[in-house]
Every structure is written in C-alpha cells, then in structure tokens.
Amino acid sequence: EQQVQQSPASLVLQEAENAELQCSFSIFTNQVQWFYQRPGGRLVSLLYNPSGTKQSGRLTSTTVIKERRSSLHISSSQITDSGTYLCAMGLSGSFNKLTFGAGTRLAVCP
Amino acid sequence: DPKIIQKPKYLVAVTGSEKILICEQYLGHNAMYWYRQSAKKPLEFMFSYSYQKLMDNQTASSRFQPQSSKKNHLDLQITALKPDDSATYFCASSQEEDRENERLFFGHGTKLSVL
Numbered sequence: 001e002q003q004v005q006q007s008p009a010s011l012v013l014q015e016a017e018n019a020e021l022q023c024s025f026s027i028f029t030n031q032v033q034w035f036y037q038r039p040g041g042r043l044v045s046l047l048y049n050p051s052g053t054k055q056s057g058r059l060t061s062t063t064v065i066k067e068r069r070s071s072l073h074i075s076s077s078q079i080t081d082s083g084t085y086l087c088a089m090g091l092s093g094s095f096n097k098l099t100f101g102a103g104t105r106l107a108v109c110p
Numbered sequence: 111d112p113k114i115i116q117k118p119k120y121l122v123a124v125t126g127s128e129k130i131l132i133c134e135q136y137l138g139h140n141a142m143y144w145y146r147q148s149a150k151k152p153l154e155f156m157f158s159y160s161y162q163k164l165m166d167n168q169t170a171s172s173r174f175q176p177q178s179s180k181k182n183h184l185d186l187q188i189t190a191l192k193p194d195d196s197a198t199y200f201c202a203s204s205q206e207e208d209r210e211n212e213r214l215f216f217g218h219g220t221k222l223s224v225l
Contacts, residue, residue: 004152033214042112043153043200043216086153096143096204096214097166100153 002027004089006101013108019074021104023087031090032063032070033098038083046085047072077108113137114217116201121222123191130177131186131220133201141165141204142184143214144176148197156199159184160206191224198222 003026013019023032034046047054049061049070063070070087084105088098117132135142144156158166162178173195175187188195198219204212 035216042218045213045215048213088153096141096202096212097155097158097168098145098153098214099155102152 002089002091002099004087004099004101006085006087006104008104009102010105011107013077013106015077015079015108015110017077017108019077019081019106021072021074021085021087021106023070023072023101025068025070025089027091028065028068029089029091030065031098032061033088033090034059034061034070034072035086035088035100036083037086037103041083043086074106077106079108079110082106082108112218114201114203114215116199116217116220118220119218121220123222123224125191125193125224127191128187128189129191129222131188131199131201131222133184133186133217135182135184135201135203135215135217137203137215138182139203139205139215140181141206141212142178142182143202143204144184144186145200145202145216146197147200147219153200157184157186188222193224196222196224 005024035043047061053062058075060073084103086103088100114135141160147153177185198221200219201217
C-alpha cells in the first residue's frame with residue numbers, strides 16, 4: 001500500500017521564523033504536490049515538484065526522487081501561513097490519483 | 111469567486127438515507143475527481159472522471175455512485191448512509207486526467223454528518 005509520511009505532525013513558530021516540513025514516500029513516485037488547507041477550508045495547490053528544487057515566493061520545495069522524500073521550506077513565516085500543509089504523491093499513468101499524507105499543522109504566533 | 115462549486119457546504123443525514131453531493135466546475139477542465147477526508151484518515155482518492163467517463167474507482171462500496179450529467183458536473187450519490195460515511199467530501203478538477211505537470215484544483219468541500 002502506498003503511504004506518505006509527514007513530519008512534524010505539528011509546528012509552532014514565532015512570526016518571521018523559518019519552517020521546514022518533511023515528506024517521505026513508501027514507493028518511488030514521479031509526481032509530488034504540496035497543498036495548503038485552512039481549518040474547514042478548501043485545499044490550495046502550492047507547488048508541483050516531481051524532482052529537484054522549485055520556488056514560489058517564500059516557499060521552496062526540494063524533492064529527491066532516489067531518496068523518496070520531499071521537503072517544503074517556508075521562509076519568514078507570517079501569521080497567515082497558519083494552517084495544515086499536505087504533501088501528496090502520484091504515479092505515472094495516474095498523476096492525479098493522489099495519495100496524501102496526514103499533514104503538518106502549522107501555527108505562527110505574533 | 112470560486113470556480114469549483116460544491117453544494118451543500120454542510121449536510122446532516124440519518125443512517126440509511128440517501129444524499130447527493132453536487133459539484134460544478136467552471137475552469138474548463140476535462141477531468142474531475144472526488145476525494146474524501148475523515149477525522150480518522152488522510153485525504154483519500156475516491157473517483158476520477160475524464161471527459162465524463164469513469165477512469166478510476168478506489169471506493170470499494172457500490173453505495174457511492176458518481177454521476178456526470180454534463181462535462182463540468184460530477185455529482186456523488188451516496189445511498190444507505192452509515193455513520194462511518196461522515197467526512198468532508200472534496201470535488202477537484204484538472205485540465206487532463208493523465209498528464210504530467212497538472213495541478214489539481216479543489217472545491218471547498220461538503221461536510222457530511224451521518225447520525
């Protein structure tokens with residue numbers, strides 16, 4: 001069974017601190033996506049990053065395929081970054097049949 | 111201005127009843143999906159449709175039946191509801207179903223509570 005493990009499960013930061021979120025996969029995958037979810041809200045796609053390093057604003061994702069892992073770095077955190085960050089993997093031929101991790105709950109405090 | 115509309119946002123049902131969850135997308139996408147998120151499990155894939163045809167079904171129970179009356183509609187009919195069906199059901203879409211570099215767009219979800 002395909003599994004996605006995320007760590008840490010929760011994280012509390014002071015505003016302006018950086019965060020590093022980790023994701024590991026039970027199998028090799030050629031699609032990795034990171035999503036953001038507010039409590040009770042919709043999911044927003046943050047980054048699509050099947051390999052290497054991708055950046056979007058204050059977010060940087062690094063995926064190492066041979067090590068079956070991906071990370072999401074949030075720099076200069078803001079209170080509005082609070083929420084749950086989910087990573088998901090897909091497989092060739094079923095790119096959008098995603099398997100999600102349980103998420104990292106991030107709380108950014110003033 | 112949401113481009114993927116799910117109705118209703120909240121739904122309460124009694125055990126044994128039947129409900130239909132509505133999803134419409136106005137992104138011009140050709141692929142639509144249903145995902146489920148419960149308190150006990152991570153978000154999990156249920157169905158994928160491409161050009162109104164079922165591509166993948168990961169739901170063991172036949173009580174869950176997707177219905178696509180139009181290209182931009184993918185409703186979910188759930189029969190003989192059980193308390194374990196309580197979850198938030200997310201509809202999603204992408205331009206294509208089987209192409210790389212596709213980003214998935216999600217609706218706000220329908221939170222179903224079965225009493």
